[in-house]
Amino acid sequence: MIRSLMAVLRRDLTLAVRGGGAVGLSLVFFLGVVVLLPFAIGPDLALLARIGPAILWLGALLATLIGLDRLFQPDLEDGSLDGLLASSTPLSLIVLSKALAHWLCVGLPLAIAAPILGVLLNLPPGLPLWTGFTLLLGTPALTLVGAIGAALTVNLKRGGILVPVLVLPLTIPIVIFGVAATRDESAWTALTMLLAADLIGIVVAPLAAAAALRAAQT
């Protein structure tokens, strides 16, 4: 079972790396959002320093959402989803390893890139790295919640717009705790809540997404 899960993980990672740079694109999108906001808000450095962590979190959220429709859809299009559904390995665990692969390609690069952008946003010393750390803890929950939305809309033609609509309300608590974790006064409480969101996501999301994938196929 572990072997087949590792095979799914390796396959998804290989496809992501060799399949036309989707990894880089979400990162470029993240960069675009973060660069766009100072233009909209104005170049007031003190203001940017104050809202910088929130900008980074919003950018990461949007960059995560934007690639979600490609989580299961390619497998549906080339038919390999049928193979995954018929596999003797529990579908929820396959979903979990696919989500892990997606996070390694999207969430992790975002968390790594965030400190560099944090410096551009004039965050005080130490805060860029810390914001990156909160993203490291928070993006898995974002990806897992997103996996539910991706599975629900897997064979819909209008799925692209629907995924963010379905997923956004569920991500609001994660964003609240993520941004709260970048403030001194509430950091530890918020950090534990972020971890709790990850744990709930690891348990609930694979089950819900697997059920949705099965329901979508009937």
Place this chain on the structure above:
Amino acid sequence: MMWLANPTRFSAFADAVLPWACALATVLIAAGLWQGLIVAPPDYQQGETVRIMFIHVPSALLGMGGWTLMSIASLGVLVWRHPLADVAAQAAAPLGAAFTFLALATGSIWGKPTWGTWWVWDGRLTSFLILFIMYLGVMGLRAAIDEPARAARLVAILTLVGFIDIPIIKFSVDWWNTLHQPASILRIGGPSIHPSILVPLIVNMLGLSVLFVTLLLALMRTELMRRRLRGLRLRAAEAA
């Protein structure tokens, strides 16, 4: 529940119950509004604005109750395969959304003179706004799927995932410091509201709940007819 599983029997049941439910809702709401708007004294702090609560509180309760009902119906779809469960879930969504919107709107109107602002981003208000967006999401997902059987199961999964918001709304006033007042009716030690306001509030809650059930039955009956019509059309198309 099992007895009503037959759609024809359900339609007959709804036909028989609807006039009575409609009359009961009218009487209760009329009595509740008369007591609340005319008989009940103005609050010693809030003045006349307290009367908004006679609509706000029942609406909020029914907004959350609607999602709870949809969640139970979703279990009915996924676990028990009850034939009417999805019809109930579909009918409850716009009703719950309407009551959630009503609760948000009346709360906002009440908040302006009382708190001095239309809106604050605190736990209770935000989680309730999330509930409203989730109602729209559920309806959007259903509208995007052509085939009813598939829509039923997918919407049920989304509804159950979204149920996590209901306890968050309920306990948000305890978990976070918030402008919204804590629970004052369902609490240990009994209600903390004076009977002159509590009684019309409860009458209104009953009245609006009966209204919810009435509209739910009517919508379910209509939806059953729509589905039967769809089935007949498909059969006619196949025969042609």
